[in-house]
Amino acid sequence: MSITVYNTLSRQKEAFSPIETDKIRMYCCGMTVYDYCHIGHARTCLIWDVVRSYLQWRGYQVNYIQNFTDIDDKILNRARQENTTMEAVSERFIAAYFEDMANLGVKKADAYPRATHSLDGIKRLVYELEQKGFAYPSEGDVYYSVRNFPDYGKLSGRKLEDLQVGASGRVEVEDPEAAKKKYPFDFALWKASKPGEPSWESNWGAGRPGWHIECSAMVRERLGETIDFHVGGSDLIFPHHENEIAQSEAVTGKPLANYWLHNGMVKVGGEKMSKSLGNFTTIRDLLAKFEPEAVRLFILQAHYRKPIDFTDEALQAATNGWHTLRQGLLFGQQYGAKLNWDKELNFDKNIALEFEKVVDEDFNFSGGLAVLFEVAKNLIKEGNILVHQGKTETLSNELQKQWQTLVKLAEVLGFEAKIDQEVKISNNGLTDEAIETLISRRSEAKKAKNFAEADRIRNELQSQGINLIDQSGGVTKWHRNS
RNA sequence: GGCGACAUAGCCAAGUGGUAAGGCAGAGGUCUGCAAAACCUUUACCCCCAGUUCGAAUCUGGGUGUCGCCUCCA
Structure with missing residues (x-):
């Protein structure tokens, strides 16, 4: 049995085959830290955390890296508004990020590199790109020349000609960098600093990195030239991930990632939730109203690639669902002693295999949850029979196996239940x-x-x-x- | 305008060639003032039209609708 994943690069499901037999290198594009996280961030962080956890359950050792973008115009703007520094703003929201994720039950990545800590690698990459003829300096900036990279557009399925047709009349008018570029879709690798802005010394003068280059540099530094999974929100496919590929592969001549996985957007009222639309709910606000496990269940009940619509009704339904699951998870704690269970660990292999069979297909957690619900409901039923009739229908050791399997599989998905003290x-x-x-x-x-x-x-x-x-x-x- | 995805019950949602998982909500019953739990039963012309096939939710073609990306986005 093997895992299949939908690869954005090939636009189809592929059998997963790791670079090293039992190790996986995984990189997730994280946030730009200029505000509190919203539900969209919650979905991305949660789903890839669970994917990592599932891969571990399947026997892989996963090195999971998630970055923070802490150099950016939006952070600078916020710093100006609040009369503070870019560093202070990003520190504050990184701390808030960790708080929110802990409250959501999202486990930590193995490392959280930041752009500000990766300047050497970034400058080296820009330098190499320049040496190889993929980048050119212009008035203190450095740009990537997309026309020199024949594969440009392979991830997002775009051709430069198409981009030109669609964007004409828009890019040139609004882009203040247009005059410095040789070609409209060239993008900045390095930007000359403006007075009063944080900057780093470089071959091209004082400046700061562009947005896309940091990920190329961090992946290379932390995980190597080719990784197994590169994941993130589907809104990053173009231009962010496309540009990462252009940067990294132009230098190394090797694929940046074997599998590109993207999660669907969170919508509210049928529309994408986003900062620019202002229709977002922060994780803090959400968790003030609903249990973290309800949020988790809601997110995991839809396939990761599909868009989901956050509504109070849906969250309420998920809350009820979670309570059902929780009752199943509490079975052993409530009745284990009464049923004379020993301490031996014993899994029900059939349940575990059924779970795997379903989830192996492109991380179908929704299907996996159906397996868990069936076990949970059976345990709840047996619990009631035990309370009311003093015996169970199923043999005690069978129930123990079912329960232990349920607890283990739920743990893979990040669910845990504790008896209320x-x-x-x-x-x-x-x-x-x-x-x-x-x-x-x-x-x-x-x-x-x-x-x-x-x-x-x-x-x-x-x-x-x-x-x-x-x-x-x-x-x-x-x-x-x- | 270009590229891409999606359409399954009251709501959410799995299922990618063999006759529709699961969750939530509802109805009826076991049931007996109220209440609660549990169990059982029950709720689907799989967007439309053609085609391929013994067989289609699933494959192909054509519609319709919704959404995403093409500008910062998770």
């Missing part, structure tokens, strides 16, 4: 005898049609964490809410 403590208040006494008192009240009293007793027990279940024949069962 408060409920546990409140349970210690009443003895079984006291509860039985109250129940018989309630039964008498019921017989006397004194329903107000009956409900009062129900509520009193409820508040102590005791659930009553009225069954046929006037029998009332009860169990603790742990």
